[in-house]
Amino acid sequence: MNIGDWIRKWSQLSPQKVAVIDDGHEFSYKELNQRSNQVANFFLQKGIHKGDRVGVLLYNCHEYIEIYFALAKVGAILVPLNWRMAPPELSHILNDCGATSLFFGEDFLDTALYIRDNVEEVKDYISLGQEDILWAENYQKIQTYPSTEPTGFKEPDSEDPHIILYTSGTTGFPKGAVLSNRKTFFNALNANIFYGLTSLDIFLVSRPLFHSGGLLVDSTPALYKGATVIYKRRFSPQEYLETIEKYNVTIIETSATFLNFMLKECNVSQYNLRLLKSCYTGGERVSTTMLKEYHKIGMPLSQIFGMTETSIVTWLSTDDAVRKIGSVGKPVLHGEVKILNHDMQQVNPGEIGEIMVKGPILMSGYWNEPEITREVMSNGWFYTGDLATIDDEGFIYIVDRQKDMFISGGENVYPAEVEKILLTNPQILDVAVYGVPDEKWGEVGKASIILQDNTGMSAPEVMEFLHGKIGKFKIPKYVEFVDKLPRTATGKIQKYLLIQKFKKEIASKGI
Template sequence: MIKSMNIAWWVQRWAELTPDKAAILFEEQTISYQVLCRRADRTSCWLQSIGIEKGDRVAAMLNNCPEFLDLFLACARLGAIFVPINFRITSVELDYFIKNCRPRLFVHGDAFADAVNALELESYLPPMMVAVVGEAQFNGRMFDFVEETKNFDGKRAFLTRSLGPADPEEPQVIMYTSGTTGKPKGAVLSHRKTFFNCLNADIFFKLHFSDIMLIFLPLFHSGGLFIQAAPIFYKGATIVLHRKFDPITIYRDIEKYRVTKFLGVPTVYRELLKVDPEKRSDISSLRVCAGGGEKLNQDLIKKCAEAGLAFRQIMGQTETSILLWASEDDPLKKPGTVGRPVFHAEVSILDERGRAAKPGETGEIVVRGSIMMKEYWQDPVKTEETIKNGFLRTGDLARMDEDGFFYLKGRAGDMYISGGENVYPAEVEKILKLHPDIEDVAVIGMADETWGETGHAFVIVSSGASLTQADVIAMCQGKLAKYKWPKKVTFKSQFPRTSLGKIRKGDLS
């Protein structure tokens, strides 16, 4: 039994040591560690009452809210596997997620009722229970999550041994990440991975018991859940939780709550810089700002520093969380660097022959150690392709200098990042090719002032057919989340190709 690797136990210990300490500040509501522990307990009891057992999947499609974290903690307490789902996806994508992970329980917010109601949930096999957070039209198939859990207030889960885990490699979360094959993959993340990720974040953020962390990044992503929320609970510090991103509210709450730690993608920093200086609040309390998730440029780094938002950079992925980080000064000394490896991981660059690349040589970033995912859920083929000889292949190409600093050279698989969201061209191409008048298509990322990168689709139209940009983009409606839609379409008569017939995307223009 290794209780120290279970996040539910961290919250319980802080509830015993500092019961009145604020754990979550959410929309004028203060939730102490004692109250948070009670909420996790009553949620655990309710889950047990409806038959949720160790290893069962519990999926959640929720905005940032305390109920999200209640479920996260309760699943960890019971040994159930928590599955956070991106609320930006369409019903088609949601259908795939549910059929892939087969949850015993699906909890969704009332704001996403349209996407959920488009599915015939009662026909899913095995049968799945459904609960709603918020106002909704309830029927015999649905639970009212808030009311149901209130019935167990003051009670504790009867399976006290479940606070283990018996094995730290037991799965805690399945977090979906898009794949180059066009199908999302469920990264299985263990309790051990969460623990060591928190140790890395502790060092990176210089976390302290007195810290206040503002979180607006979606909790369904690794950034919000594993780089911010989990490390704060580990440290016994405080979260200021925002339901969504709003630059004015962020400035206001940094001053109001004296926020000390902050994480955002570059798109967020660009939006913060657009706010008129006279409308910005006092942000002098900030001790560490972090940025990652997109390509960074020196101009943005400089403007942020001038505005009091000097940030340290991070790079990682769902399968590993933080891999590399750079201090505020590193980009000045080493322009273009994405930093050096985190403390609790072995991060290397391997050449095409699988040998360690020499300084200056380009190769693939690989990682080994306790921050690796276990596997891709029910996908042994993709797991074997990704984890080789004990190393997880990230798909990112980079070089390393003699001082150990990494520099990105590109991404295997052509992935690009739009507004902090990973977009894999293969997934978009697969949908566009469904159009009967599209003969071939290639999608790449292009620079965008607002989102960092957006999609650019190159299309070959079938002989005798005629299409407009609007026709092409309309194919994404209802099939892809909007951030995946290409922003620009260029029609071509042919594509540049290699001798093997593969499209040379680097030559598209």
């Protein structure tokens, strides 16, 4: 199984079909395949073969996709690097995976210099930019290599690693999830089903390609189907909507945070979005208010659920998005999902259990972490750590992360349940609820809240809003209003930092 064959075949079937639009520049499937071949032949000349790891530190661009498919063609492993991370974090990743080559953009020259001084195994540096660098090869020179299909190498098979994608590390150092060719293929099949992809579709990709969303959930399925993907280095909400209108975009998948910004900063209804058939979001909570607002203006917003280790696990059809508000849908076709209680028995409707996932969409394991892999994988099942319920129709509802749950006075409290209710208040833009130490109850809740602009709300008003909607023991004892919440580079709220902050404040007061 060679993922690189996809663009080779599309270059034969539809050579002039536009594969990528990068900041207004169009590249056909024929051009994409030829340019990927040049990079693949460069790899072979450099001695980069099956199993070798190659880091990529770039903003979203057509070159990223060329490198992606070139690595797939020769069986080498892509290691996407999160440009929001600090140089020491990126150096840790490159040292951990043993990368021997690094592609980097001109904006990341200082980071590349740091890596050069701190990562011994990286020998080959390839820069993307106009300036020549003495210790790096220029990507433009790669385009002098033969554009014919690479030959003379050992073909990758379905179980060979294709990507090592490092998790965002909400509780410690990132871990490298090893993703095989087989996983990438079945993820593409699943996504084609829930997006309803055809070769005529135009997919606007706003998530970064270092993210499983941008690379595996959005770009890869679209290019597997022979559709068109659109990239830009960064989008403002206005530019995003203008791009949808200009290119007659049919599919989008983006973060709930960005969707909130669009409603806040733009009159979304004034744009011509009539060709949008699929609008999905995942990875963050979606407020009831926001979802209903988008449906009101004609954007069929719905939810997907997954993680780096599993790709997409469940999806909610746009037809069910409002009827089953708060649900993440039902399991994808290629993959099994169970919700098990502490006794490893499947839960009844309404009961809480942990989501378990099995099937070809799973990672092979964590790179260099056999013990941690064994902790989360057993008999082919992956323990997600996400707690959920299921209703009588088979729709799944995420309750919380198992690690986020805290116990107050002997009662389990699931912060996501409290957050979900708070987000129904139109004055609240975002919120994080978490457990903090309490002398009387062991732990109590604290809520850090971001308010909508031009709104005012007090802590007693927050508590009053929750009164009668949830048990008293679930209502946060503490409420604070903040301008922003600490997040990982992929947007996940770092609750442990909020807990640390609370503990420091208590310690400073001598309590």
